[in-house]
Amino acid sequence: MPLKQLNIQHIRNLASVSLNPLSRINILYGDNGSGKTSVLEAIHFLGLTRSFRGNQFRHLVQEGQAQALVFAQADPMGQGQCRPLGVERSLEGDVRARFAGQNLGATELAGLLPLQVINSDTFDLLDGSPGVRRQFLDWGAFHADPAFIQYWRGFRRALKQRNSLLKCGKIDPRVRKVWDAELIQYAERMTEQRQAYLDCLLPEFEAAMSALLQGLEVRLLFSPGWDQSKGLETVLAESFERDLRQGFTSPGPQRADLRFKVGSLNAADRLSRGQKKLVVSAFRLAQGALYHRLSNRACIYLIDDLPSELDERHCRQFCEFLEASANQCFITCVEPSLLSRIWQPETDVALFRVESGTLTHKGAPGDQT
Template identity: 65%
Template structure:
């Protein structure tokens, strides 16, 4: 995969530090873990970029214990150059949704700033990660809604829609949209106090308010909104209201947080969001998640880096953290913490002794 030809890793159950020069393959290793959990990279949608030149496919394999039962089982993900994705768990083929439920992954890197500065679709993905892992019925509602939305938009692009046909599709859209929105709203409501608690430790002098926007005026019935917006939707060729327009709003003293906060403050807000998401997942499921944290020291100053690591240490999560120099990060953990250091050098991985060993 990329610049990792053949690599084997025996990670610690808690903290794994991957260090080496830039371009040595550290991020590629995180990509491999992400591929194992979701069947895709967090850096690119072009899967062919992941496969080394001259190779027809890539394979990532691991022994996993997703439900903390002390029973490790084999999980393998193969991606072919032609695009075929094959996933095998405990000897059986599984789909993408089942794979995602086995490996709850959270990524923290420079792209995480998109939670504040990026498009609403990034924030919907953030919310939907939580909804998916919090309620087993979420994925059925999500898929059903997007299936109906795609059909409604296809009809809108045709320019003419029979009134009875439109009424049927609008009714089905609302039937999926309402419970999907309720699950999203409930997740954000549960996340807010956890986020506020963690942010209060990382950024004591700033208060950030989170507000969920469902994608239409919540005081009005969606069926009525669809009816009133139909002519505009018909001219535009797509549905302008509904869960596909949902968003998560961040405000500081009544202003957009992306405009109000400094770069350093934004780092702490998005870090608190990701930490809160992992903490809430553990409270709701009694399961740990896996953090993939790319170049942590560049994202936080030393004091906040220490605080961030303390939050990770208090959690039950398994973490893979990349850095160029492991100096600070190798010293911030308690002696009892299960810690492993790995040097990554031009695509090869070797384990290093932890401090004090």
């Protein structure tokens, strides 16, 4: 279990709260606006130094405060030994992250605390822009192979340089050849790793779909961002004049996408709201299951308003899947009656009541008063 204890300071309406002791399944309940989602944001901040609700850090910091701080006792490697993990960020932009007395960079921190978010924004995996789905794939490829981040950075550097040359309106063919060669090298390696990751993910996705939404077949189709039958070098040459007019590179892994199909239709056009939630949840749960299989480490799931848009049967099936996994979960809801009674007696569950920015540990479901 990655997190054993959590202390939060100056995150939205949470002035100073503590969650202790944490369990594998942690249910946060209370009225809307009480601060439940802010707890999930604080955990996300601990792993990525930002919120999942937007990129404006100043909106995350409690009004009137100059910085936010989240501290935990953590066992991210599952070795049975807790060590201190803390992240502090100021409105001026200074970020400090430390684990076991050592400073961490952003990449090291992200690798230390793998997070999965399931909330209303998760629907963007079906309905949103291709960038959301690329980010999903890249999260998995990054955690599956440490070399991926180097290919990703190399490609972004080459793409940025090529686009800068295109905006100038005139490129020396020799310079273009150099940057095209570098871009192609990194693009092909990135795409190979994206495809390899997706191939590993598909069986996990099918298993999650079978558990959550039996009888519905959803196919996943990967588009790398260019016509692979021609090769990227040929495609770049064919699109060069158009790219020169536009001022940016059109083909490449920056245009990759993942499509969800039900029959011949896009899943976003075919499924109900409840079905969409189960499909995107299955995708996230599959990613966590694969991560555990590859690394023997648990993910942390931040699940906001789980009962929303799910009937009791599907909510139960969702929780049964979580229960059978190794992941640590933080789940919010308004009314805890359903989520406090559907777990097996041996499952490690804790309830926390959130009220006007304060938290009260209510113990296990059977202890609730």
